[in-house]
Amino acid sequence: xxxxxxxxxxxxxxxxxxxxxxxxxxxxxxxxxxxxxxxxxxxxxxxxxxxxxxxxxxxxxxxxxxxxxxxxxxxxxxxxxxxxxxxxxxxxxxxxxxxxxxxxxxxxxxxxxxxxxxxxxxxxxxxxxxxxxxxxxxxxxxxxxxxxxxxxxxxxxxxxxxxxxxxxxxxxxxxxxxxxxxxxxxxxxxxxxxxxxxxxxxxxxxxxxxxxxxxxxxxxxxxxxxxxxxxxxxxxxxxxxxxxxxxxxxxxxxxxxxxxxxxxxxxxxxxxxxxxxxxxxxxxxxxxxxxxxxxxxxxxxxxxxxxxxxxxxxxxxxxxxxxxxxxxxxxxxxxxxxxxxxxxxxxxxxxxxxxxxxxxxxxxxxxxxxxxxxxxxxxxxxxxxxxxxxxxxxxxxxxxxxxxxxxxxxxxxxxxxxxxxxxxxxxxxxx
Amino acid sequence: xxxxxxxxxxxxxxxxxxxxxxxxxxxxxxxxxxxxxxxxxxxxxxxxxxxxxxxxxxxxxxxxxxxxxxxxxxxxxxxxxxxxxxxxxxxxxxxxxxxxxxxxxxxxxxxxxxxxxxxxxxxxxxxxxxxxxxxxxxxxxxxxxxxxxxxxxxxxxxxxxxxxxxxxxxxxxxxxxxxxxxxxxxxxxxxxxxxxxxxxxxxxxxxxxxxxxxxxxxxxxxxx
Ligand SMILES: Nc1ncnc2c1ncn2[C@@H]1O[C@H](COP(=O)(O)OP(=O)(O)OP(=O)(O)O)[C@@H](O)[C@H]1O
Ligand SMILES: [Mg+2]
Numbered sequence: 001x002x003x004x005x006x007x008x009x010x011x012x013x014x015x016x017x018x019x020x021x022x023x024x025x026x027x028x029x030x031x032x033x034x035x036x037x038x039x040x041x042x043x044x045x046x047x048x049x050x051x052x053x054x055x056x057x058x059x060x061x062x063x064x065x066x067x068x069x070x071x072x073x074x075x076x077x078x079x080x081x082x083x084x085x086x087x088x089x090x091x092x093x094x095x096x097x098x099x100x101x102x103x104x105x106x107x108x109x110x111x112x113x114x115x116x117x118x119x120x121x122x123x124x125x126x127x128x129x130x131x132x133x134x135x136x137x138x139x140x141x142x143x144x145x146x147x148x149x150x151x152x153x154x155x156x157x158x159x160x161x162x163x164x165x166x167x168x169x170x171x172x173x174x175x176x177x178x179x180x181x182x183x184x185x186x187x188x189x190x191x192x193x194x195x196x197x198x199x200x201x202x203x204x205x206x207x208x209x210x211x212x213x214x215x216x217x218x219x220x221x222x223x224x225x226x227x228x229x230x231x232x233x234x235x236x237x238x239x240x241x242x243x244x245x246x247x248x249x250x251x252x253x254x255x256x257x258x259x260x261x262x263x264x265x266x267x268x269x270x271x272x273x274x275x276x277x278x279x280x281x282x283x284x285x286x287x288x289x290x291x292x293x294x295x296x297x298x299x300x301x302x303x304x305x306x307x308x309x310x311x312x313x314x315x316x317x318x319x320x321x322x323x324x325x326x327x328x329x330x331x332x333x334x335x336x337x338x339x340x341x342x343x344x345x346x347x348x349x350x351x352x353x354x355x356x357x358x359x360x361x362x363x364x365x366x367x368x369x370x371x372x373x374x375x376x377x378x379x380x381x382x383x384x385x386x387x388x389x390x391x392x393x394x395x396x397x398x399x400x401x402x403x404x405x406x407x408x409x410x411x412x413x414x415x416x417x418x419x420x421x422x423x424x425x426x427x428x429x430x431x
Numbered sequence: 432x433x434x435x436x437x438x439x440x441x442x443x444x445x446x447x448x449x450x451x452x453x454x455x456x457x458x459x460x461x462x463x464x465x466x467x468x469x470x471x472x473x474x475x476x477x478x479x480x481x482x483x484x485x486x487x488x489x490x491x492x493x494x495x496x497x498x499x500x501x502x503x504x505x506x507x508x509x510x511x512x513x514x515x516x517x518x519x520x521x522x523x524x525x526x527x528x529x530x531x532x533x534x535x536x537x538x539x540x541x542x543x544x545x546x547x548x549x550x551x552x553x554x555x556x557x558x559x560x561x562x563x564x565x566x567x568x569x570x571x572x573x574x575x576x577x578x579x580x581x582x583x584x585x586x587x588x589x590x591x592x593x594x595x596x597x598x599x600x601x602x603x604x605x606x607x608x609x610x611x612x613x614x615x616x617x618x619x620x621x622x623x624x625x626x627x628x629x630x631x632x633x634x635x636x637x638x639x640x641x642x643x644x645x646x647x648x649x650x651x652x653x654x655x
Binding site for chain 1: 474478481483484504507508510511512516518520522523524525526527531534535536538539540543580592
């Protein structure tokens with residue numbers, strides 16, 4: 001009987017029920033799409049932004065002081081100041097170690113080539129394997145921090161291969177000029193000694209690097225007799241957007257009240273991370289590479305906020321739509337509901353029938369909306385990030401709960417109307 | 432013992448007394464007609480007796496229970512268990528067939544039983560039309576389905592507000608015959624009507640005027 005009544009209403013009011021289902025499809029699909037993208041966007045945006053490279057540069061204190069005072073360009077350091085290679089793993093011991101995504105050291109030198117010309121050679125890590133005292137294992141280096149480099153010949157140097165120690169990567173313009181090919185042996189003369197290295201990769205960086213040679217750090221250290229030394233370190237870290245407190249702290253952390261200091265220190269502001277790097281690495285001066293560091297956190301926060309807003313608005317919209325439609329449906333049936341009440345149907349059994357109708361409709365709309373929304377997410381993933389959005393399972397129960405809530409909330413006014421409806425009024429009406 | 436007793440019942444809307452100090456009593460198994468001009472309070476009284484409205488003043492005893500004091504939920508239960516309602520307009524659930532409309536009443540009362548519902552339709556002469564939707568039935572036929580629905584749960588009291596108001600002679604007679612049968616079976620009937628012929632079929636007629644009982648007429652010629 002109940003089934004017949006529910007089926008009857010669903011069929012009889014199919015136009016309205018279709019509209020309700022459609023409203024729910026819209027709400028669900030937007031919510032599903034946005035939530036899926038939102039949870040995936042964190043990773044996606046981080047990946048995107050990481051390709052812009054470092055957001056913190058660490059230099060020796062004396063060097064940065066001198067560069068600041070005399071305003072000389074990079075690489076034209078006035079004094080011979082260095083950081084120690086052995087201090088690098090300490091980056092992963094700071095309070096915000098987890099936010100440090102990648103880092104790599106640099107040591108620059110001029111190498112004389114057999115043809116009598118000079119070329120800039122940069123020693124660095126490619127995918128340097130580190131076993132930290134904490135037990136953590138990681139690979140750090142420019143392979144991750146220069147991911148936009150287009151390796152047009154050969155491959156990225158792989159430091160896990162023994163041959164990597166005597167291999168180099170050469171910029172595409174330099175390789176062209178000198179006629180170097182993959183596998184060629186080239187002779188490099190530094191201030192200390194002369195070495196031969198194999199060309200293992202040719203890259204197109206789209207910048208000055210295309211005229212340079214990138215070599216393993218050890219090789220450049222040996223070439224110039226600067227064992228264990230590095231010029232600077234680039235760090236890629238996830239940061240929280242700066243606020244007024246972060247700006248005050250950046251000027252002078254010691255001027256903060258101890259309470260503010262605590263808050264600042266324990267928030268992933270770029271200035272706090274820089275400060276902690278300076279604490280960890282002796283004689284170091286860490287500074288934010290401004291724009292990127294700021295945009296990283298801001299963009300992420302803003303995108304996610306936007307998506308949450310869209311989700312919330314679409315759900316509110318759906319609730320309003322449902323509320324209108326269900327109220328209209330109940331109004332249209334007021335005579336019938338009055339009749340059922342007169343026959344002796346309890347309020348709760350009438351409410352039950354109406355809720356079942358709506359929830360069945362919502363279920364159908366919800367399932368359809370979920371898949372539509374997943375398609376939505378893929379569309380956004382493809383067009384905005386150029387990659388698929390991962391299907392997050394946790395979205396299903398959350399969307400289901402949200403839609404149920406929205407449907408119930410949307411049905412409330414109608415249910416109130418049902419409870420208030422007095423059979424005597426509707427049944428004698430119109431006489 | 433009286434099945435129904437109204438004691439000094441008034442129903443007041445603003446400064447309009449739709450019912451003004453009405454006291455009546457209906458015996459178990461009695462067949463009573465209510466007459467009176469339009470606006471005299473007939474429907475108001477039926478709504479109160481049918482547990483769909485409460486009096487402003489006074490007591491309404493149904494089977495010894497003062498229904499003017501009971502909460503809504505109990506009134507719904509009483510209505511379901513004891514009362515069969517018939518209205519002037521033939522209210523049916525439009526998307527259910529004739530027999531299903533009868534079964535709705537069974538459903539809320541106890542258990543839907545199609546055979547019994549068909550039997551009830553047979554009593555009103557509509558067994559052949561059981562599978563028809565309300566839209567496929569004439570007004571008279573719809574009203575007969577409503578009568579079948581009202582009697583399906585064997586209520587003690589049948590309340591009919593102008594049951595024949597929209598019927599032609601033939602259908603009116605079918606309904607009156609059904610009332611006679613119900614009366615013979617011991618059902619108490621209260622029928623509101625404008626039609627003297629319908630009133631004359633009852634044992635007693637109560638005439639309302641301006642919310643008051645103007646007079647009562649005992650039908651000397653009543654034949655069961
Ligand atoms: N809900 C209400 N609010 C205000 N006044 C009402 C209400 N219901 C009924 N009335 C008034 O109460 C009076 C009695 O109405 P009632 O419906 O009982 O008359 P009736 O005798 O059934 O008339 P009819 O023969 O036309 O059906 C009327 O004047 C009517 O306008
Ligand atoms: Mg009336």
